[in-house]
Amino acid sequence: MNFEAVIGLEIHVEMKTRSKMFSSSPNSFTRFPNTEVTCFDMAYPGTMPRVNKAAVINAIRVANALHMTIDPLVRFDRKNYFYADLPKGFQITQQFHPIGREGYLEIKGRDGELKRIGIERIHMEEDTCKQLHFASYSLLDYNRAGVPLIEIVSHPEMRNGTEAMRYVEAIRNIVLFSGTSDGKMEEGSLRCDVNVSLRPYGTKKFGTKVEIKNLNSTKNIESALDYEILRQSAILLSGGKVQQETRRYDEASGKTVLMRVKTDAVDYKYFPEPNITPIRLSPEFVQNAIDTCPELYDSKKARYVALGLSEVDADILLSSLAMAKYFEEASIGGKFAKTVANFLISDVNAYLNKNGISIEEFPLKPAYLNELAGLQEDGFTHKQVMQALNYLLENQDVNPKGALEALHIEKQSNDDGLVLAFVNDVLAANPQSIADFKAGKDRALGFLVGQVMKAAKGKVNPSAVSKVMLEELKKR
Amino acid sequence: MNYLDLSIADIHAALVAKKVTPLELTKEALKRAHESKDNAFEMILDDEAIAFASSLGEPEEDNLLWGIPYLAKDNFSTKGLPTTASSNVLNGYKPLFDAHVIDVLKQKKAVLIGKTTLDELAMGGTGTTGHLGITYNPYDPKHERMMGGSSCGSAAAVAAGIVPFALGSDTGDSVRKPASYGGVIGVKPTWGRISRYGLFPFAPSLDHVGFFTRYVSDAALLCDVLSGRDEMDSTSSEKPVPHCLEKLSEEKKPTFAVLSDIVDSIHDETILSSFRALCQKLEEQGCKVTYVPFGKEALESIYATYIVISCAEATSNDANLDGIKFGPYYEGKTYQEVMFNARTKGFSELIKRRFVIGSFCLMAENQDVLFLRAQRNRAKIVAKTNEILKDVDFILVPAAPSIAPKLGQSSDKLSDEYLIADNHLALGNFAGLPSVTLPLGYEEGMPFGVNLMGRAFEEEELFQACRLVSDSTGLEGSYYGKEDK
Structure with missing residues (x-):
């Protein structure tokens, strides 16, 4: 191959805290639609966000596991856009001051070598509500609105599908074992957007990147990337240009399929969330979150x-x-x-x-x-x-x-004397088998051992019998 | 004389002595509300108020607000009662919860007799832009002059003696300016003192719960009662609640700084001479009054800074008003069409203009030169304000450059009088400092006021100073038409 793949991942993890990111609504995923909703989740005027402490503790634990620098001043920002699944018309996130910056994760590369993947940021935010689209109408489930998320953004330092897969597996293990999340890709509690571009080996400049969505297993990440790298490389080799676009992975065909061509980036008009004053975390609080991490x-x-x-x-x-x-x-x-x-x-x-x-x-x-x-x-x-x-x-x-x-099970004897007595009795009674064994018929050994087990009513250890039997046969 | 005209403490004494009942007070307040011709009400709650007042049993001697009728601006969430913020976009919206302050007053068994008008979504200073039209100033029965806003209905109601107090909200001067035009006391405590939970947000970093009263002691009482940490508003302060009423009578000789550039930009001789007379009286009582320049350029930048920050925050806060979850729903082929229709039909042109300004200021390519620059300027102004308050206890200035302006009369938006004297009250919002407007005098029968601003969380001292000012002006307790009632 003439090209080096440049792969970066954005992972969203749904936290399994008892309540939502900014409201007291339960967070359990399992209930009937629109039953786990407070006035805040529906963006009723005058409701205000209250930061979930457990979510902050989780984020600290994950950030620490990823060797990140933790910002002790927790701040939130608004990401503004209109969409049917966004009740407030903005999402509360941490654009300007993520709780964790610059860390890394060590994974095994394709050839088994240890490789360090840099991680740019980890931040907390809230999920949107769930949309179900039908032919003539859409349904909204606000149970998911406000579910706590952490987003983990890697540096573009992975080079093939296997590395990306192992990176996601490692992240999944951290969020799972720290008690932060179920980390289930198939159920969407761990969601992964992959960005991949190619560039000639030895160059520094990035190529045009393609985003791949709809990856619901780590295996699919590997397969999708392996396919996508070949696809882009074929385009480049034939003198074409890779288009900036979003693709999804089609599991049945093992291919990535075009979803939409990217137009200009949306301006989210970020600004600091005025309803949450910055929260100063004491060093003790941060240390305690880390020390009590499962x-x-x-x-x-x-x-x-x-x-x-x-x-x-x-x-x-x-x-x-x-x-x-x-x-x-x-x-x-x-x-x-x-x-x-x-x-x-x-x-x-x-x-x-x-x-x-x-x-x-x-x-x-x-x-x-x-x-x-x-x-x-x-x-x-x-x-x-x-x-x-x-x-x-x-x-x-x-x-x-x-x-x-x-069950009348008794321990089988290893007593060599007892075993020897049984062996000698059986050998004495089966001269033909001794002859067969000497003639190279291995089956005879099994028969003789079986005879001993039968005579001893199973109370001797068959491996001890085999050992003694072999020794005695050699003597004859 | 009617009991409704007394201070809350005096009404309370009459209630405890059973000279009057909550029901009688409520009926009188409702009667006055219905007689009012100033378009001050979104809703008068006859049935609810009478039912609640009738349900009150024996007087609670230790609860001054027991059975006291009051009004709330219609941007405070009231459970089960329509709350529209005087905007068509919220017609028919019935909240599922009470705002924190409504809840506190319910616990105290004060009687909510209605919801008052406001400039649409509390954005405006004239009291003319709500969906029910213009709210008039009771001091001007010919309806030529404005009430001022945005808390126009609450200001008009207290100025007309309908209730002893009313809730308002203050983002730039929305309580303290109409208080000046209405000759009543308008209070905005320190940002974080009173929970904003349930107050429809305009610009949260500047928004305050405020209130109107006619007596200093009533204002001190309400500050005590409404203050305190509320878990539902994480920006509410954990500082202990103040004891403004208890400490009101403590004798103090505070120092005052008069911002000279503000006084210099005012041309109304009646207002200036009343203000000078007040300063003189304060000095006669042993207070020190000094003239301090703030910096003309800084003062002139208040309005632009305010517009940029408040519109930016407003465009985001009001993005929830899309017709999908509550408020009038209009059909559309796509969700974009549904939102587009709800917002196109729901907001007036003025509101849309503010959203456009706010959006423009937040755009990635404009943020630094508009939004962030405004924030930096705000920080500079706040630093300057706090610097002045290091040396003196209070800042004392005329609350407005004039009596209530005539409707339809447009002021020169680039004059000093407009840029400085008509907008300086936003200093209190930038810094979140406690600020009170008190009646200062009358001109052509129309009131005008004086404003006091103190250090953060020093409301106890601020109300002591209000006591001094009020005793000097002798205008406490007045309202339009009091003599006739």
């Missing part, structure tokens, strides 16, 4: 790896807040962490998938999963422990020990 993804991951988990396993457990929470409760103090992780990643996940439920709905107490892991580490076989787990899922008033008793 543990973030990277820190958790480092901790999981220190417990003996692989990076891949740690990522799987951290793929949802609930799974990470369950893991931490089921491996208190790091006890049996690796075994607990294995249970969750393979057995429990399989159970969840099979039953179509989430980890939040998984009926087993985390403490019991920990006990089960302990049993396996104590010498019960995986199969035995899983039998106990299944029993526990169906009998919720029983504890793991009780499950073992109910």
Whole structure:
């Protein structure tokens, strides 16, 4: 390729605070349309904004996670424009003094190298109301009007779709683990606008940028950008000019599609919001917001790896807040962490998938999963422990020990003397199998081990039996 | 003599002594309201007021406002009662909530007997631009002279003795100028003293809740009652509420600065001699009065600065009036058409002009030379005002250069008299300082006033000074036609 892609992202995150950005209206997304609305959200004359403290705390936490400089003087501005979804005729935002400036995020590039992406600003603002358009009419839902948002604007420092995808994943992890947002792209609680332009390698000047909207998954960001970079590069290679336009990603075709050609930028006539006097945050308030921030993804991951988990396993457990929470409760103090992780990643996940439920709905107490892991580490076989787990899922008033008793499961013996006695008996009774083994028929070993297990009624450990059996066979 | 003509404290004493009842007071106020020919009312609340007054039981001895009839400018939100700000764009709009001050007065069991007219959306100073037409000055039964605005209806009602007090709002001088033309007391406390929640915004950085009274003690009382932190207005101050009434009688010998450039720009000899006489009386009582120049250029820039800032903020504040959520709805093929129709039909030409000015000043290419320049100039003027108030306690000036002007008479908008003497009250809005207009005298039977401005949050001292001024003029309690009633 002859061109270098220049990619910048603007991410809007809906905060899951109890109330809205500037009013006491509940903020839950789930209610019937137009039921979570106060007079302020409807812009009735004389209503005034009241800054949501929890939203400020969230913004501080995210800004800190992104290594940004936090402005201790919180100020808001008005962005003025007329639109059906904008009740006041202006949006209250932080144009002139964003709460956070100049930070960065480290991501893994396409080749696995660590790359630092600069972040220009993070600011707080309010959402508009939701519009539903029909053939002859439109409906407005004011539940969304005033929902707290943070906007995170990156520098144009990403170079391919993979980097953009990983950047968004990293942002999502921060807002998710800090408790700021659900971070669900598919539901719109994390929305992403991508700007991409191309320029010949070695040049500094930016090319004409195209904005891509309607990206509802991180995977789509990668695919859309990979496509768009090829599209623009084909235009440039054939001597054409890239048009300044807004495109959307069409998932079915895997292509970006023209939405509208950009005309002159709108003049939003920004000016300071006169109904909110600047709020001075004390250093203690800022520090407290940071200190009380729930543990973030990277820190958790480092901790999981220190417990003996692989990076891949740690990522799987951290793929949802609930799974990470369950893991931490089921491996208190790091006890049996690796075994607990294995249970969750393979057995429990399989159970969840099979039953179509989430980890939040998984009926087993985390403490019991920990006990089960302990049993396996104590010498019960995986199969035995899983039998106990299944029993526990169906009998919720029983504890793991009780499950073992109910199932008459006993620990299999590793006692070499006992195993040897059984092995010798079986070998004595099956000379043909010894001959078969010597003749290279591996199947004979399995048969002989099986005979031992049968004779011992399962009370010996099959792996110990295999080991002793091999040793004895070699002697004959 | 009617009880309605007394100070609130004296009416209260009569109520407690059961010489008069809230219902009798309310009926008298309603009667006077209906007799008024000054077009001061958006709405007279006969049924509601009589029902409320009848519901009041035993007098509350510790509550001076119990059973006192009052009026509110129609830009204060009143739950379930139409509130239009005298604009067609809000015809039929019934708010779902009470403004903070309406709520406070309801708690105090004062009786709201009506809503008063204003210049459309409180933008204007003549009292002639509301959707019901011109509001007249009760001192001029021939209806040749203006009331002044924008709080024209409230000013006219108190000037006509209909109620002991009325609520207004003041963005440039909208309480204090009509108070001068109506011979009543007009108060605007410090910005942040009284919650603006429920007051329809014109320009929030300049907007104040204000009120009209006829007695200094009534003004002090209302300042005490209406002040205080309100969670619904995050700009309202957390400072302790003042005790203006309690401290009113404290003897003080304050110092006054007369802004000489303002007095120099006034040519009305009656006003000037009354003003000089007042200054002399204050000095005789041991107060120090000094003439201080403010700077002519700075004073001349007040009007332009005010227009730029207020129109810029107004164009944004009133962007919510689009016919979609409330107010008259007009059909349209697109949302743009719906908004366009509501705003085209709802606003008068004058309002549209202000929006155009405001929008123009905020445009990216004009912001620095207009809006931001106006803000910088405002900061300079505020600094100068506060500097003067470092050395003296109060600024004392004639409230206006003339008695109420004749309707249709246009003044020379570039004369000193207009630019300086007709607009200087906005100094109090720029700096958010407490400011009071008091009656000073009469010319051709028409009143004129004097204005006092003090330091931020020093309302207690300000009302003490008002007491001195009022005692010097001897005009307390007067209203048009009092002798006939």
